[in-house]
Amino acid sequence: MSEKNKQIAQMFSDIAPTYDLLNHLLSFNIDKKWRKEAISYLQGKRFLDVACGSGDVALLLRRQYKDSEIIGVDLSFEMIKVAIKKSINKKIDYILSPAERLPFKDETFDGIVIAFGFRNVVDKVSALFEFKRVLKRSGVVVILEFNNPTNRIFGALYNFYSFTLMPFLGRMISGNGDAYRYLPDSIRRFPDVEFLKKMMEQVGFKRVVYKPLTFGVSFIHIGYKE
Template sequence: MQDSSNNTTHFGFKEIPTDEKVDAVAQVFHSVAAKYDIMNDLMSGGVHRLWKMHTINQSGVRAGNKVLDIAGGTGDLTLRFSRIVGSTGQVILADINDSMLKVGRDKLANKGVVGNVKFAQANAEALPFADNTFDCITIAFGLRNVTDKDAALRSMYRVLKPGGRLLVLEFSKPESECLSTIYDQYSFRLLPFMGKIIANDSESYRYLAESIRMHPDQETLKGMMDSAGFERTSYQNLTGGIVALHKGFKY
């Protein structure tokens, strides 16, 4: 959480000036962008693809819809959404990091995705879109990197159409102590080692592990969505709570 009393916020386990976090996170993702997809597969054993597919299935998106994929990175969700919305719909892949956007743009072009996808470099805290624009908004593994999560959720609510839904897919708190202990060992020992071997960057992956621990737990995030105005908020734990899918509607 941001500490308004001394204008600092967390960057992993560190406290840094709030106005430095965007640049600090940007450096992490500039560093990992080229190896991002490979590391995702290795880190999760490919299970991240199942988490994302479940998010797609829960989105309610159909032909002709307009979808915003925030922190869309290398475009996994955008690729699938573009096929669902078809020629009469549109998907906007938004990311604050230009390195990730470039990787996503190239990846989607290589997959033959053209016409119904646009790209936007945007900060989730102040989305550059008109009110009531999107039928569905997703943010997958990106909210924990946002400095002011409450502002971001309010911004998402603003640009969502009445009747639309937000889906937040994010690492969360394991349901059992045993799983939590195993997950900690994996996160703080194996993950930085894999980052060093595959991406030549152990520090960025140490930050990513720390950022997961600093992210609000399931109930806290649900409450934050309620406060932002979302209704019928709920969450579903995936893989024992290592990941949770939060859902909220705008009416």
């Protein structure tokens, strides 16, 4: 694991105990709707949740695809501990792993989803190649990620919320204001939607499309392995 990955893992481990509370609070619970829409594009029997965090997406997959095999991977051991606790008797496996080096054989999964974690991946191109490698033919990858709103007025409000209010609330609840300054800054530095689409296409994904959610605050990118 790279030094940068270790730093990111430590940051998420530090906020793991309050991560779910703040996630839903700071997004006004809209993140739950976004996750449900993201997994609606998946099909098959074997799914991988990358950067699974506290396991929200993996648990949604279990409810939606009852007979499927689900594995979650994440950098943070503390996050995985939270996910395991939430997933007792749900038949979900969790593995400590970076997105850039997945511990699976070629063509293992029917679908891969990464929700709000791709912007934290250090080597995004390597991760996309890994997603393509472990996907079966006709498999789909779904990337759900935050975005900088294009509407000027809404964007100004969003920036105030993200860079002023979010770190304040994050510090008050989790005790870690730095993490909640890093998170909105990582959104600002994240490639725009067209750039990510082209990145996915250059790696070899086909029929790549994206869809805006809630005034463009977040986007879903979908790509297929053919």
